[in-house]
Amino acid sequence: MMLATLTLFQCIVLERAPGHHGDSSYVKAIGRIYSREHLFNHSLPLAGAFTATCMTSWLYELPLIHEDSQGPLLLGACEPLCAKPAQNTSLRLLSEWGEAIIYPIAPPIALTPSPSPYSTTPSRIVLLRQASTGSLHDLQRLAFTYPYSSFDLRPFHAILPFLRDGPPNEPEADDTTVLQALVRVTTCLAVVHSTADAVEDNPYAGPRFSLTLGGHWTAIVSWIRFAIEKVDQRLPSDTMDEHITTVARFMPLFTHPLLADIVSLDPRSTIELSFSVWTVVFSRRRSINVPDDGACEIARFISEALEDDALSPAIVDVLNYGSYAPAFFSALASGCRTLRKRLSRGIVPFSFAHQLASFYLSIIGGVSKTYDQAWTYMLPKGCLKAYSQCLLQMSHCEGATTIWLVAHVGFLFSLIKHEPAHLMAKVKQLVKGDVFILLYRCLSEHKSDTYQADAAGSMVAYLACYLPFTPFHQATSRSIRSASDQLCGARHTDLVPQWQSFMSFFDFVDSTLSTSDDCFAYACDSTKHVHGTGEALKHRRACSGCENVFYCSEACQREDWEVLHRMECVGTQIASRALESRSRGEWIPRGSRGNLSAILLRIYNELKLYDAKAVTGYSLDNPHNYVTTLDLRAGSATPAITLMKKETFTPKISSFHPHNLRPRLNVLLSSCDSPSARIVEGIFRYGDGTIHVFARLGEALEGFRFLTGVGMSSNPA
Template sequence: MASNARHSAVNVLLRGAASGSIAHMQLLAARYPYSRTDIRPVQATIGFVRSNPGHQSNLAECTSTLQSAWSLVIAGNVVKEIIKNEEDMSVPSTVTLVDTINEYWLDVTSSIPMLLSHPSARQYLSAIIHLMINLTRSPFISILWGHPSATVNMVLHMWSSKIANNRHATMCPSVASLINTCLENDVLAQTLLDTLRGRSSLDGRRFYRAFTVRIEELGRLVSGRGEGKSYVDVALLQLGTYQDVLLQLSKQYSGAWDSLLAARVLVAYANAFYQIALKTNGNPSYTLRICVQIASLLSSISFDASNLIRKLSQLFSGNLAKTLYTLLTTHSPHSPTYMAVRSVLVSLTSYLPYSSVCHSVTATLALRSPEAMVPSQAGPAWEAFLLSIAYAIQADRVKSECFQYACDNLGKCQKEDWDALHRSECRGASMERLDRSQSRVTFPWGSRGNLAAELVILDRTRQLDMNKGDSIVIVDLRRDELPHVSRMPVPLHLQKRSGYAPPHLQPRLSAMAHSLDVKNIRLVEVIYGHGQKSYHVIARLWEDISGEWQFLNGVGLVSEGNDVDEEVTYEVIH
């Protein structure tokens, strides 16, 4: 008897929902005894999903919209029940459900913009987005890539739409997961990338702008929530999710960063980190999580070396420096958390000699001169960072003193043994410049600009008493906050640098190394970390009559990897 009553109640729920009554559809969603083999709720209601209600009265349009919303909520309940039971996804009922949803998929995807824009349907969006997430599982994924254009357009619309009342805290990461799913599927990825390519694509511009908007929303969410740590957790998790999408996207589409930078997404990232740092109040766990997130972001943006300096400049144009300063002030020096922040700061220090990076840092910190840099509460790591900024500011001021590419500081090409090198070098240099320009890779040529000027400044400020004709002074900026200075015999140095690129500059390096028998000439190398590579700026310095070291000529080489050379031949200078 009880079984018959239950069967009768189920049929009443199904018949009521099949009539299109909103009240009955709500009852079906809330009270139906869902099971993995019963797909009747979907069959009874999915026909109410409408892509375009057409010209209707406000009441009729509202009813149609709610019918679509509740149909998708009900479908989500059925799919969720199947997903929970993973024993066999090939049972007839599941196959039939896939076919049924697939038949209506174009209507489903087209209904999403209507649901996003209608106030009465927005409360159901979270359930609908979870349906989409579950559809990324096998065998439902075939529905998504069976209609790639419709699926991608739906995901882009969901991502770019304005979601009010802080619902982004739960919904936007789910949509970001959908984007990742698209990028992981060959068919969907190709469709998505085709949509994003081309600067005239309105969907593409909205997509990139939405990254900035979502991250800015996180910053506002954290800053407006008092001391609530739960929002810090939410923000860090979401930033990690968005970062996964950025990395996946940039791996598949080299032009993505151009649009992301145009949307100033990294400024938003830095500002969000700053808002989070202000709320952590010295909590070691949160400090470490922030450091991991920043380090991971730096790794992501350096994965593709194109526009690396522009990326770093944009991060510093936000509040990245202030974020690290804030974290340093909340921990005692030499504590594990302080050292974690310090390691991030050190990884950024070697980029300060680039003018655009230096200008971004000094602008956000309101520093205009070395004299403005006084010790702070942030401890020795920050003081060392300020000293590096002072070097960079001085270098920027005197960079015009450095000669141009392959010419001496009088603007004339090298004489005697340099003539042949110059003629052959110019051809190779032109090709190298063209290749790097086309790939948007910045290279600090060793014979011009503020990188070369920094050699002079480092030499003048460190007072290195190492004028030995058989050695080269090596200043490694990758090892610590302050330069690590050492010496290496010239023959060993030439051997170690023999495989570095570009090959056409190796003869010049050899000529420089064999000219040290000239009085008052010193050979100096500065090593910079640059993404996944290291840049070696090698220069000849000459001591003038006043005892000052002047820049004669130089060469810039690139080595793969960013490993620190730990050869025992190094003699550390104190």
């Protein structure tokens, strides 16, 4: 009689097999599962009790499950695949304690009745026997219908003969042979994966599985490479996803403790293999209508490998070799875009997208910290933009919370702040990914003093600091205009102050940018140029070498070359174009061109800072002997204002970069000797450092006009 569900007092009865005694090296014991009612109806002599530790150890020595008409049995080491010879302790227990030992099972378990001969699902023995023939149909039934257990390594041993010899030699194999081998290997990998999951926590079966797998590891890896190379070429599109998924799901085993010793022998090969799988999974040719293509498994492996002490250096080595880096980051961006499309079509649930997006974020963070050239590839491939748009799509899903979204966006901001290299390209990509819509939603839903509002407000304030930079402002303008329907209330006064301040500064910069060229109508960077009140210049000439200085005529350019620019041109080119200098936070703005100088001039005139009475706390007899500093690092059109005598300010020049422009700044300060001239400094935030724009202004009919300028930078103190 087979019991489908056991209740009340449940136990395992281990009976000593007739004909076996204490001196035997193997035990053929039978362990049937009975209910209490069955025990009461059958006179079984009880032998007493012993500790759970001994019993557990003993049961591990009898690991195999067999089925017959009477129900599930535990077979001893006479038919083992993962069993070992029984220890003498177990033999003595059997011989000393009599005919039977009862051990309670807790908590209660539910068992499925053994299939009858007429059942459509074969028994374990039948599945194993049929799979041993190598039939693709029988192997697939073993892979997807076998009831794997923590004691049972038989499915793994059943498929080993088909992996042991490695893939076929393609020049000697026809298409049919290669296709059959491809289907067979993906099926066998599914068996290996399922077996590993089942025996993961078994202290006996797990190590034996690892040992056996290590002995065939070279052949298995060659099969995986074969599957990766051929799956796109030989399989029809309707079955390709299934087999790619099988290969991808196998990859997380590489970071499993059972495989740690195997993988550590050649971590580089493991990473190369995983990158190949990663690229295939996120190929642009993949269908977006597949709910699960193994993306989560392979993404999990990459994220875990980046945190592994043995695999992380191997990732860097592989990315530095050949074409792995472009393909890897292209696949990352493609994966984010594919997830967004699947979410928009309702193909995947939010729980799946949440997990996969977390892995993507972990990969972006891990690779940016371990691989020096990460942003060199991530930015051209659009990884930040794709991920930000994916988050925006997830915000529409049921179950998405603003605190989760803010946490993910905040992590992206922390990555940007951590490394100033390519700073402007990073913040531009976030804006192109519609990060403003996410932040606006958070601020509109949490207007009180909450974590979400504070975090989103601080990120908005951080982005506001970069509005004076023309590339960032243009990207922001396009993003806000394209999302005008979603930001219909963006100018409401009941929103948090950070958003109000941002929109106010955005409007100010936007109007300044549209007229910035007019600010330099009288500007010439020649130290010999005599600035008067004549007509505006029709056009200006830029130095063709550094493109950092501008002249009203060829004569002024020639004069400045002889006096000053000859000594600074080459150094300026090197400093402005070298990636090394940018990674240290150094960046050279154009002093006599661009939005920074235009904003500086407009604020100076609108606040009437040329009037000594307009600056609270200062009484100036000779304002041309002072440097007026406008600190715009807070991202507002109302900067902090300070004044300093030129004699006091001059020693600070040594802290500005690049050093070859310091002589020009000295000349700019010393040339301001007329009561109608002013020296103004604008300070702008740029990562952890600052941008300094210096301008010499001349008095005009209304306010002051821009005459000449120089842009420099400084590192954080």
